[in-house]
Amino acid sequence: MKPMAPRVLVSDELSETAVQIFRDRGVEVDYMPKLGKDKEKLAEIIHQYDGLAIRSATKVTEKLLENATNLKVVGRAGIGVDNVDIPAASKKGVIVMNTPFGNSVTTAEHAIAMMFAIARQLPEASASTHAGKWEKSKFMGVELFNKTLGVIGAGNIGGIVCDRAVGLKMKVIAFDPFLSEERAKQLGVTKVELDELLAKADFITLHVPLTDKTRNILGRENLAKTKPGVRIINCARGGLIDEAALKDALDSGHVAGAALDVFEVEPATENVLFGHPNVVATPHLGASTTEAQENVALQVAEQMSDYLLTGAVTNALNMPNVTAEQAQVMGPWIKLAGHIGSLIGQMTDEPIKAINILYDGAVSEMNLAALNQAVIAGVLKAQNPDVNPVSAPVIAKDKGIQISTTKQDKSGTFDAYIKVTMVTDARERSVAGTCFSDGKPRFIQIKGINIDAEVGEHMLYTTNNDVPGIIGNLGSILGENGVNIANFTLGRAAVGQDAIAVLYLDQAIPADVVTKLEATGKFNQVKPLRFDV
Template identity: 60%
Template structure:
């Protein structure tokens, strides 16, 4: 196996490079390059490890001819063109948990700073004033904290707030009632949170659904005297409306670590009374910097060496522990998808992947992606597991996934079905000895075959003498047959023949075979 190469293009803790070396990955640390300089060298590398400085644009990706994975040491991937990476077949990963505690603690720190007006009190005192009566704070004990987003970081903030004897309510469409009980918090709708919360902290990504979630309209719904903290993403709050709320006194205080435009050097919020700002320090602790560097190195190494996919943003996750067990299933899935793709023509509105028996107990998302990659390979020579789902969506193909735990004729089975103008057509395969992919059914006909190399698919009438005729034809043209794999619906009816051959079958020979007596269809195949 060729040693994979990784480029670290942003300053990162030295432990990252050491992990790559210890795992057998070649690593270069080349930081501070301009986009043009990066384009000139990126083609050598299989992996790219970045922080926030490197911009992985469409142009960079086009130059990255060998690139397989981009790893962001941190949460935000605003500097990566994920659609372009997906189209290119490049996995994009981040490290969402390495700085979770750090970011949560920063939110709590800002909440305390607001409650006790610490920055203003510090500036006043160091200016020689002693304005003890000016800075009247509030306790957090007994107050209601409203979480907008109760995922990884939000749940850590909740646990800290509960330790401070606060009441915690949360708005999060993905928060289940069971998880809310487990966290000891109350799940509410957004309007109720705005009405009840004394403090509001935001812990949600910036999406079309969350952009300006604290809009002017929603800020007007908040309790008078509310204090707001945002350590998540700029753009979640209408900053002009926030300033108006602070100026009017409706909002008692606000603390932002993130801004809609960064670096924020001339925000209208600057200088507003009861406003605190920090320069995107949520992840800025020595522990967090080490953690995200270690995590990105481990994730990229797992992917390049073992096929493990962790914290990916554009492909299903596949742990390094799962990868060896799933590898033969993914090989089977890709071959079945390729077989269907080579044997069907015209528009395919729907493809279904059915996992049965032991296969249904596994992580089927990678199998689905592998089927789509195999199926679409006839349409694109750059398709892989990463971009296949996106290409299927672009082509208007509906993808269905079905699981059946009950075993049928086989201990484990994977079936791929496509909807065609002639009706539903399906192929099925299993694993022999839990490792060797085998086709066991082809368009309703039982046939056992290994799908590998160059093959011929022939549909013919089941009649004596046909095997001799096809063997003679191939022999006369210097084509050696590896294996014969036969199947038929019933005696004298329609039969299928899958031949493995040692070399590609010329178009002229395919044409001659199609003219043999009883032959209905001949197709060359390649796996």
């Protein structure tokens, strides 16, 4: 039976070309560009969709996500995701993607344009000339040549601004904790600390996201540290500048001018800075070019289609990126990681303190973040079936579970393996597994005992002291009750010591059969297991 095609809702304006990409890739798409503004109607139908493609009008709230029972991915055509509750989406297991590079050049160019505008008072001069005035002496500007530009945030957009400013023969200094000396050299800029940038820059432009650390990065205290006569540009995010403090600095003349494309509250129909003669304001136009709007729309359609059809993850904000090629190679290992986690999770009824994951050999060079998420999800699904790889790390953090990862070169018989150790107050329990050349996962060690167990949907795990009769008891009781064994694996620590059995069954073992096995007194533990295979 052919699987159903994934279904995507486009609830904001998106180009017809982008909508066609979904269709061409085999994704069903409903294009309802006005629906994003109708919260009630959107909440009513969102359960029908695997994907939601949006711009800024649609608000993906916790309340909306409660109704999104089938939703797997939200794609934001653009860089800003202020309209998406990412923590709520993560807990729900919904991937959130954006398109951070589609409008980079456009936004960087707008910042440069705004810098020219305040350097030469272009909006005021234009308005005056249109009014029939000829006020050449009133609009005395400053050159950009040889001036110092301070760039706060030299990432993708900030890096383009640096490049353009160097071309204008400006002296560029940058503050960015993640900027390497090598990258700074490539850009032709000098890396400095924030206080030095504030003291030296003739122009300051902001290109950082809005976080707890960056909120009001140009607040009253830092504005006081700036060079007298500084001009400030913000085409990044409202909230990076204390607007009331900036107005005071403009009024005093300490700040000569400001060019703002973003505001703390948007849409900004009123603002303390509106009407100020030394402020140039635009209505969040950074990404508003024909090319950028088309680029981000096409990108989000491609990214969402890739994920829904192949499992490839690109530009996700709450999950590691996994290319289509990686997804194909890693598929068996991600499955194995989930199975190992699931086995440990099903074996444990105690609160978990820590999950320690060891990657040995070739698997240690793969995308470990994605593998970690599969392990954690496998562990937690035993207690909560709704957990998935997106929500698992959030839930683990909420529970206070410590996650550690170790990688090492090939150390044993297998070219690669994964070993997971779970720590509780009472014990440590470990399981290791590998993928054979046929791509099928195998458990190769449980509690330090070597085995070779194929993974099936229905399994049975038992522990016992190594004494005669165990195989007979298992076989006879299961056979008498119509439970067929597809595969049977045994292992022991040493003669007469701890032993385990792992059985792959053709059907789920009934509860009364488990009771009969326990009643023999031969087993220390009898645990039915189930795996998503």
